[in-house]
Amino acid sequence: MLTRDSRDPAARPRLLLSLLAIALLWPGIHFSELDLGVLLAGDSQSEIGHFVSAFWPPAHGEEFIQLLVQATLQTLAIATAGMALALLLAVPASLLASRALSLSAASRAGRPSPWGQLLRWPVRGVLIFLRSVPEIVWALLFVRAVGLGPTAGVLAIAITYSGMLGKVYAEIFESVDQRPAHALLQAGSGRLAAFAYGILPNVAAELLSYTVYRWECAIRASVVMGFVGAGGLGQQMDLSLRMFASGEVASLLLTFLMLVLLADQLSRLLRWRLA
């Protein structure tokens, strides 16, 4: 006869794994000075409570609305100008870094010669460096170099995004069928012609949708970069936070949300239309 067994066969390994994880994370509590109590403690609760309760109504004075519109336009302009500069850098860099236009690869079954690989490495290295430093760090550095304001934001976006776009473009070029370009190269065409007629027709749609997606990311990034003084909505938000003007913070947050939603819709429209 079968008896009921309430034992869980996987209980012991699970328990051991959990204990191990706790043991590893325990010093982390010390390092991160974690203290959930601050959120519930009397004084800070009343402080944050005051701050949040003044969120409604959002600030809507005429002067502030004007400021808001200016900051929003500035954010949009930073993202667009930054992307334009990034494209200027990314397109040549991606052509240099991509294996798709290698002359030696065309006659060696798609494998470039060691020399070609070696010459491509410096470009790839520069692209990796450009995109590995977070954009807000670039923004902080440029604020020190060219002063507070949108110029630092534009340069930071241009630098980080040229690294990302250059890498992704180069990979997109390599991901499509290489035979048309190889045929053109072997028939004696120049590399640019081989790119324009052998690769570009296949990759145009993907390039476009990725670029539009990155523009959307650039808008979000330019808001965040404002916190280190690079202009736009973020800088205004930083100022309002420091003055404890919670009504202003609320309307800035609402504007930010609306901007992100709008950019999302616009990029969907562009992708559907052009791709």
Place this chain on the structure above:
Amino acid sequence: MNRLINLALLLGIGAAIIASFSYLGIDLGELAGSGNLKQMVAYAQRFLSPDLSAAHLQAIGRGALETIAMSALGTLLAAVFGLLLALPAAGRFGWPLKSAARLLLNALRAVPELVWAALMVLAAGLGPNAGTLALALHTTGVLGRLFAEALENTPPEPAEAIRLQGGNALWAFCYGTLPNLLPQLLAYILYRWENNIRMASVLGFVGAGGLGQMLYVSLSLFQEAQASTVILAMLLLVLAVDSLSSWSRQRWVKA
């Protein structure tokens, strides 16, 4: 006709680019002018000799540990709260709670980490605690939504079988739903942790601890040598996390 619309769109994009440059008043020629360029090069040169003294390296090591601890604990808290919010958000407790939980998750997710960090610095004071809380809040929104979607997509039959055998709701969830769900949840948590390590290293710019705060302070004091070491440490951290995650993905996640 189609061509015309596309052409108009392209012209519009071109006009938008020109308009943004003129709105911001950026003069690229002036920016690349000889005086300005010389200044920039001089500024960049001060970063070329990173400070590698033992004391500074030790401080950086502590900052890096702080950054990793912030991201790990923030992600862990977010996973716990995300799961708690995902249950109502997946419609387990009726529709009023479902829409309330979804609204809360969306609000948490819509505010960027850095803005949460600035708010938490006001609430909890300067230091890594504020950063941990900020990461936990934003990530709760992201993970809660992902968990809710995963919950909705798991097959309900195993849990129903346990219920029909007389197990209570909690056991049905633990032994009927969770085993199917766990690999997906773990993948989401690890992915967010990777993102959060990168984020935690810059949250310090608003005073929320970690490597970012060191960088901000040393740049404010014009100590470019120390700052460049911190940037190098950030780069190393990002590259290490990137290669670790791509290695572990190849090793354990089979497509």
